Amino acid sequence: MGIFKKLFRKKETEVEEKVEKNNIPIEEDNILIDEESSKKINLFKSLREKLFRTREGFFGKIKDIFSGKDVIDDGMYEELEELLVQSDIGMDMTMKIVSSLEKEVKKRGLKDPKEIYEVLRLVMEGFLIKENNELDIRDGELxxxxxxxxxxxxxxxxxxxxxxxxxxxxxxxxxxxxxxxxxxxxxxxxxxxxxxxxxxxxxxxxxxxxxxxxxxxxxxxxxxxxxxxxxxxxxxxxxxxxxxxxxxxxxxxxxxxxxxxxxxxxxxxxxxxxxxxxxxxxxxxxxxxxxxxxxxxxxxxxxxxxxxxxxxxxxxxxxxxxxxxxxxxxxxxxxxxxxxxxx
Incomplete structure (x- = not known):
């Protein structure tokens, strides 16, 4: 719930600053902004609920790998490789993810396996294409x-x-x-x-x-x-x-x-x-x-x-x-x- 509280608090601060600067009635502006924030948060919560099986299945098992270890070793990375392949990520992509993860862990000087889960999140996000994700629809032409x-x-x-x-x-x-x-x-x-x-x-x-x-x-x-x-x-x-x-x-x-x-x-x-x-x-x-x-x-x-x-x-x-x-x-x-x- 921390991220939701931060989002709401940020909006509240923006409202307060806007009210003070422009002498805008709090009630009307606050309702509009909170509705917009609430909609985005509800969409995200809905997506998390829809992807429950993936999060609790495959990624839940991955989290268990790191939480159940005392040291970072080859055996931990081998377990991760096995799970990634089983998740339909494929061998080539798995090897790239694990290789990048090992380099990032060494770069950060991490010693506690429990810290690796958050690093894995960043590494895997980095492999997803973020450009041209929306349909190329242009005005004025078919x-x-x-x-x-x-x-x-x-x-x-x-x-x-x-x-x-x-x-x-x-x-x-x-x-x-x-x-x-x-x-x-x-x-x-x-x-x-x-x-x-x-x-x-x-x-x-x-x-x-x-x-x-x-x-x-x-x-x-x-x-x-x-x-x-x-x-x-x-x-x-x-x-x-x-x-x-x-x-x-x-x-x-x-x-x-x-x-x-x-x-x-x-x-x-x-x-x-x-x-x-x-x-x-x-x-x-x-x-x-x-x-x-x-x-x-x-x-x-x-x-x-x-x-x-x-x-x-x-x-x-x-x-x-x-x-x-x-x-x-x-x-x-x-x-x-x-x-x-x-x-």
Missing amino acids: NVILVVGVNGVGKTTTIGKIANQLKKEGKKVIIGAADTFRAAAIEQLEEWGKRAEVEVISKEQGSDPGAVVYETISIAAAQKADVVIIDTAGRLHNKANLMKELEKINNIIVKKIGSERYESILVLDGTTGQNGLSQAEMFNESTKLTGFVVTKLDGTAKGGIIFSISEKIKKPIKYIGVGESIEDLRKFNAKEYINAIFD
Whole structure:
């Protein structure tokens, strides 16, 4: 609770200074500022609650390693390596984390293992990409978001939630249902279109996905829309077919908007572990990814895939999914995520 008290006290001080300087009534200004602070704090508390399984599972075990030791030795680091690998962080990322941790511990001259947990927090945060974590949406031009991912990861739902958020931000959004292989995907997008009050362009099942993309962008340009979100098929006959289809869609987008500047986002299921990393590598070959959405993080006690992606693919995470409601698709913030999973 210490951090919350500090935040509230800081705001109280700001209010007092503002009142004294400008002779502003305390009640009105204080309410506005406290509401803003309270909202941020409640969002953080909510994120901590959503990531309970990760914090109490994997990171709880890590904390036990340090609290149960009297000296810093090789055995302690080996135990940490084993836990990191088990958490789906992956061997390469694990070795980098532990190596950086050892160097930082020596640099600080630490002797008590209990002090290492906080250092590990800083080291792991340092490996998360913090640049370009938000969608690149520019005013005055048509922005395209191509969304890819295998079936079952929450791709269609993620599209609906992003559309809803952008609509609330005042953007005119149009969705293209280019996953024409599944009637359920089209129906689900149309339902989300109704909920978010955005137009969905679709054709009958089995239609050419490229034609849907072409028509969607054409309609969006004619209506002076701000954002087009394109759903794509998550499963074709084989990898070659998938790459060919995505290459075709990429070419249509570039031709229609006259630019290679558009978002290409991969949705991953956070519970799939290293399989998610394999998916990321495959899709990155098919379409040059600009970022990720990692879903279902509330359902895993591991959560290490976020670090594997940052290390292996070198692309930012744009959103994380921590539940079923619209508000549970959160814009990714590395520091907030680290603070939520470390106790």
